[in-house]
Amino acid sequence: MLCFALVAVWLAGLAGASTATAPGLSVKPRLVRLGGTITIIGTHFRTGLRVGLYIGRPHSDNTTRIGALNAGPRGGFTVRHRLSRLTTTGRYVLLACQRQCRVKATAPFTVTKKPPPL
Numbered sequence: 739m740l741c742f743a744l745v746a747v748w749l750a751g752l753a754g755a756s757t758a759t760a761p762g763l764s765v766k767p768r769l770v771r772l773g774g775t776i777t778i779i780g781t782h783f784r785t786g787l788r789v790g791l792y793i794g795r796p797h798s799d800n801t802t803r804i805g806a807l808n809a810g811p812r813g814g815f816t817v818r819h820r821l822s823r824l825t826t827t828g829r830y831v832l833l834a835c836q837r838q839c840r841v842k843a844t845a846p847f848t849v850t851k852k853p854p855p856l
Contacts, residue, residue: 761813763834763843770849773823779816780834783809784841791817792833796846801833809836825849 762781770776783789789809794801804819827849835842 761834761836761841761843763832763845765832765845765847768847770821770847772825772827772849772851773821774849775818775820776832776847777816777818778832778834778845779814780809780843781814783813783815783834783843784836785809785811785813787836789815790835791819792835793830794833796829796831821849827851 759782761783764779766777766779767774778791780789786808788806790803791805791807792801792803805817807815807817809815829846829848832845832847833839833842834844
């Protein structure tokens, strides 16, 4: 009976386990000066498929496409993007999308007039 209980617990653990890792996105630095450059790092996207990159304000449907690239052999990518000096200051969200945004990840960052602290 104990053996059956252990097998049931093991099977329950398998049912809850997921082999797929959700896509991830980060922006460095998270505090960037007007006209500064951000580095965008994506992980766990679908290998070889196109990834669209967009910038917008939090909770807004208005985004600006800043580029596109193919995810690398392990589903990752790194790209640099220079922000326009005409960008308004404040909070932004970077969005990376694959497959009409059925696969996506976001990362926040802030644009400031002042240089970031050292």
